[in-house]
Amino acid sequence: MDLQTIWFLLWGLxxxxxxxxxxxxxxxxxxYPFLGKSNEDRRIMINAIGPLWDGNEVWLITAGGVTFAAxxxxxxxxxxxxxxxxxxxxxxxxxxxxxxxxxxxxxxxIWRKIWDFCIFTGSVTPAILFGVAxxxxxxxxxxxxxxVYQGNLFTLLNPYGILGGLVYLTFFMIHGAIWLAIRxxxxxxxxASIAADKLWPVVLVMATVFLIYSKFATSLYNNxxxxxxxxxxxxxxxxxxxxxxLFLVKRNFFRAWFxxxxxxxxxxxxxxxxxxxxxxxxxxxxxxxxxxxxxxxxPLTLKIMxxxxxxxxxxxIGYQIWAYNLFKGKVTAEDLTY
Amino acid sequence: xxxxxxxxxxxxxxxxxxxxxxxxxxxLSFLVAYMETKYVTTGEEMYLSMTKFWGKLFLINFAIGxxxxxxxxxxxxxxxxxxxxxxxxxxxxxLAIEATVAFFLESTLIGxxxxxxxxxxxxxxxxxxxLIALAGTTSAIWILTANGxxxxxxxxxxxxxxxxxxxxxxxxxxxxxILEFFHTVAGAYVLSGFFVMGISAYHLLKKQHxxxxxxxxxxxxxxxxxxxxxxxxxxxxxxxxxTEVQPAKLAAMEAHWETTNRAPIHLFAIPDExxxxxxxxxxxxxxxxxxxxxxxxxxxxxxxxxxxxxxxxPVLITFIAFRTMVALGTYFILITLTGVYLRNRLIENPLYLxxxxxxxxxxxxxxxxxxxxxxxxxxxxxxxxxxxxxxxxSPIATSQxxxxxxxxxxxxxxxxxxAFYLIAKNxxxxxxxxxxx
Numbered sequence: 001m002d003l004q005t006i007w008f009l010l011w012g013l014x015x016x017x018x019x020x021x022x023x024x025x026x027x028x029x030x031x032y033p034f035l036g037k038s039n040e041d042r043r044i045m046i047n048a049i050g051p052l053w054d055g056n057e058v059w060l061i062t063a064g065g066v067t068f069a070a071x072x073x074x075x076x077x078x079x080x081x082x083x084x085x086x087x088x089x090x091x092x093x094x095x096x097x098x099x100x101x102x103x104x105x106x107x108x109x110i111w112r113k114i115w116d117f118c119i120f121t122g123s124v125t126p127a128i129l130f131g132v133a134x135x136x137x138x139x140x141x142x143x144x145x146x147x148v149y150q151g152n153l154f155t156l157l158n159p160y161g162i163l164g165g166l167v168y169l170t171f172f173m174i175h176g177a178i179w180l181a182i183r184x185x186x187x188x189x190x191x192a193s194i195a196a197d198k199l200w201p202v203v204l205v206m207a208t209v210f211l212i213y214s215k216f217a218t219s220l221y222n223n224x225x226x227x228x229x230x231x232x233x234x235x236x237x238x239x240x241x242x243x244x245x246l247f248l249v250k251r252n253f254f255r256a257w258f259x260x261x262x263x264x265x266x267x268x269x270x271x272x273x274x275x276x277x278x279x280x281x282x283x284x285x286x287x288x289x290x291x292x293x294x295x296x297x298x299p300l301t302l303k304i305m306x307x308x309x310x311x312x313x314x315x316x317i318g319y320q321i322w323a324y325n326l327f328k329g330k331v332t333a334e335d336l337t338y
Numbered sequence: 339x340x341x342x343x344x345x346x347x348x349x350x351x352x353x354x355x356x357x358x359x360x361x362x363x364x365x366l367s368f369l370v371a372y373m374e375t376k377y378v379t380t381g382e383e384m385y386l387s388m389t390k391f392w393g394k395l396f397l398i399n400f401a402i403g404x405x406x407x408x409x410x411x412x413x414x415x416x417x418x419x420x421x422x423x424x425x426x427x428x429x430x431x432x433l434a435i436e437a438t439v440a441f442f443l444e445s446t447l448i449g450x451x452x453x454x455x456x457x458x459x460x461x462x463x464x465x466x467x468x469l470i471a472l473a474g475t476t477s478a479i480w481i482l483t484a485n486g487x488x489x490x491x492x493x494x495x496x497x498x499x500x501x502x503x504x505x506x507x508x509x510x511x512x513x514x515x516i517l518e519f520f521h522t523v524a525g526a527y528v529l530s531g532f533f534v535m536g537i538s539a540y541h542l543l544k545k546q547h548x549x550x551x552x553x554x555x556x557x558x559x560x561x562x563x564x565x566x567x568x569x570x571x572x573x574x575x576x577x578x579x580x581t582e583v584q585p586a587k588l589a590a591m592e593a594h595w596e597t598t599n600r601a602p603i604h605l606f607a608i609p610d611e612x613x614x615x616x617x618x619x620x621x622x623x624x625x626x627x628x629x630x631x632x633x634x635x636x637x638x639x640x641x642x643x644x645x646x647x648x649x650x651x652p653v654l655i656t657f658i659a660f661r662t663m664v665a666l667g668t669y670f671i672l673i674t675l676t677g678v679y680l681r682n683r684l685i686e687n688p689l690y691l692x693x694x695x696x697x698x699x700x701x702x703x704x705x706x707x708x709x710x711x712x713x714x715x716x717x718x719x720x721x722x723x724x725x726x727x728x729x730x731x732s733p734i735a736t737s738q739x740x741x742x743x744x745x746x747x748x749x750x751x752x753x754x755x756x757a758f759y760l761i762a763k764n765x766x767x768x769x770x771x772x773x774x775x
Contacts (some may be wrong), residue, residue: 047453050449050452050453051449051450051452051453051454052449053449054404054445054446054448054449055442055445055446055449057404057408057445058437058441058442058445058446060408061407061408061411061437061441062434062437062438062441062442064408064411064412064415065411065430065433065434065435065436065437065438066434067415067430068411068414068415068422068426068429068430068433068434069426069427069430069431069433069434069435070430070434071426072422072423072424072425072426072427072430072500073423073426075414075415075419075422075423075426075430076415076419076420076422076423076426076732077419077423078415079412079414079415079416079419079422080415080416080417080419080732080733080734083416083732083734083738083742084738084741084742086412086415086416087416087741087742087745090408090409090412091745091749093405093408094405094406094408094409094749094753095749097401097404097405098401098402098405098753098756098757100401101397101398101401102401102756102760105760105763105764146733147419147423148733149734152735297426297427297430297431297502298427298497298498298502298503300502300503300504300506301427301428301431301502301503304431304503304506305431305434305435308434308435308438308439309438312438312439312442313438316438316442316443316446319443319446319447320442320446323446323447323449323450326450326454326457326458327449327453327457335456337452337453
């Protein structure tokens with residue numbers, strides 16, 4: 001495997017970990033107004049993700065940073081083409097992040113309402129827009145020979161793009177509901193597990209439609225038919241999706257969460273593998289595609305970065321697992337921080 | 339306005355706003371770590387209250403710092419895509435390393451610190467804050483290595499229509515970046531020291547929590563004094579290096595138009611960029627500019643007229659920013675030295691306390707001026723000598739940037755107002771003392 005391909009897989013992996021980790025934060029934020037009936041419920045929900053969301057969001061920064069470092073041309077074309085969508089995502093993430101900190105500072109009903117709104121909006125916007133963006137990338141983006149985008153925000157809101165948004169939205173919602181079931185007890189836990197139960201068939205339908213629609217809207221399957229062994233990725237993802245249901249029935253929320261995490265990682269790789277060697281295909285002309293090869297940095301930079309990533313990413317995963325382990329218990333009314 | 343100007347304004351707004359909050363976290367994290375360590379070693383409840391009081395103010399700043407940091411990274415791709423494609427091989431890797439080796443640690447541990455009071459031993463909890471402080475500093479090293487490279491690019495070659503790294507060690511050991519790192523971090527420590535002293539002064543003026551805030555004041559004083567002296571001495575070294583590698587910036591800093599030996603510094607002047615001269619020059623000290631730039635009063639300093647007109651930075655802004663920064667830096671040393679003299683009778687000197695209270699915003703101003711000098715003074719280049727800012731912008735519609743710029747101004751304006759309101763509210767409320775009252 002050449003350096004560029006290794007980096008392509010790492011690139012996919014970083015996005016997948018971001019969706020897997022911050023995905024449940026988004027899910028909790030989306031379910032927040034619906035499951036959080038009382039102020040105490042809502043505080044428990046915030047505290048359920050409070051210790052971890054910061055570290056989770058850094059996977060996005062790292063995914064972005066690695067795109068910049070390893071595939072500068074992709075970074076340039078992708079981020080400038082998706083300008084408006086990314087700006088909306090950034091504003092949403094800013095509002096979500098400060099809301100957790102600000103909400104508890106003043107004991108006032110309206111004050112809390114404002115930040116409650118920001119938590120919900122700040123979670124639902126990136127959940128949908130990341131889905132819209134990635135589905136459009138799978139499908140191809142109207143970029144010309146110079147990588148200049150020939151559309152606007154609404155160009156992205158085509159049927160396949162919207163479907164992608166809904167897939168991500170529902171995946172993150174079920175992922176968040178299961179996380180809440182792990183970290184809460186009593187009524188709130190009951191409501192979270194019912195939400196997960198109700199979401200599962202929706203997720204199943206979304207995933208199925210997406211897998212079928214992708215055959216017509218994209219050329220993702222070309223790689224799969226060329227190397228049928230790759231269908232294993234789809235098989236594992238679907239198995240994990242079914243696993244969510246099996247573990248939910250048994251009320252084993254830890255395992256259900258691992259299953260939904262695997263579903264999200266698998267779904268990300270379903271698209272990433274299908275793209276290769278493209279990273280940002282042009283819907284105007286295949287000659288304008290941004291590929292692993294024309295976007296990659298110099299071999300020296302790729303090697304330096306590979307050393308950094310091979311040493312530090314396992315270290316990061318190590319201390320994040322330690323942090324997760326520290327906060328896997330139930331959040332109770334007594335130990336609320338925010 | 340065109341895309342270049344709008345994108346510059348947006349980047350300036352996002353960066354300056356980000357850096358209203360980050361410097362305090364760089365310094366206060368060490369102070370909070372020190373306070374918590376004192377608590378662990380002495381067992382005195384007062385130090386626990388200190389940790390929690392200053393820690394709370396730290397966290398409000400941290401929250402804004404972290405969410406506004408993402409915007410900065412992403413803007414290189416959204417607004418400066420030509421820059422990103424051209425410079426990503428070097429610049430992108432520095433940002434990616436920053437996230438991987440530093441930002442992850444800082445962000446993961448902040449959650450552990452906030453929520454982990456009952457889950458960790460006292461000792462482990464204090465260590466977490468030390469690690470947060472170290473990770474923040476490490477983060478600054480990488481970011482300033484990236485900025486230092488834009489100021490003074492080294493270790494690269496132009497190949498395949500872009501800048502590619504050939505000597506990564508040279509990029510890491512870039513003298514400009516190292517000087518910039520120490521200057522920025524020391525400036526952040528000055529700000530943190532003044533923040534702690536100013537808020538302590540507020541309570542001492544009201545004669546409340548006297549022991550608590552006298553101790554806090556002294557911690558801030560030691561920190562602030564050391565940093566104020568360091569930042570000035572280091573700034574002088576930085577100035578000499580700027581003279582060597584960015585002569586146009588030096589000339590603009592001093593509104594120095596004609597190439598002369600024994601070049602003067604004007605304490606006050608009004609530069610007239612159209613007619614390439616200064617309208618008024620007051621308090622000119624002959625030879626001082628030559629001395630500052632070369633440590634030799636007879637040295638020749640190149641004037642702005644000897645740079646092509648399209649390679650000169652905006653003179654007025656650069657000139658004012660530099661002067662304000664230096665004047666404030668001098669003030670910081672004098673006022674902290676006064677504090678050392680008065681340290682054991684602070685409460686009897688309400689005037690001094692009042693001065694310190696109203697001095698809180700000054701290091702903020704000095705730091706912003708420093709960045710204006712660094713960035714505006716580098717113009718018209720985005721990477722000095724290699725790429726002009728006007729060639730770096732994304733090929734996107736003006737309307738898109740106009741909308742996002744308005745969005746930033748509105749969102750950041752509101753956030754800033756809320757954040758400073760909450761900081762002031764918590765600062766005024768004072769500590770929760772368990773062991774007395």
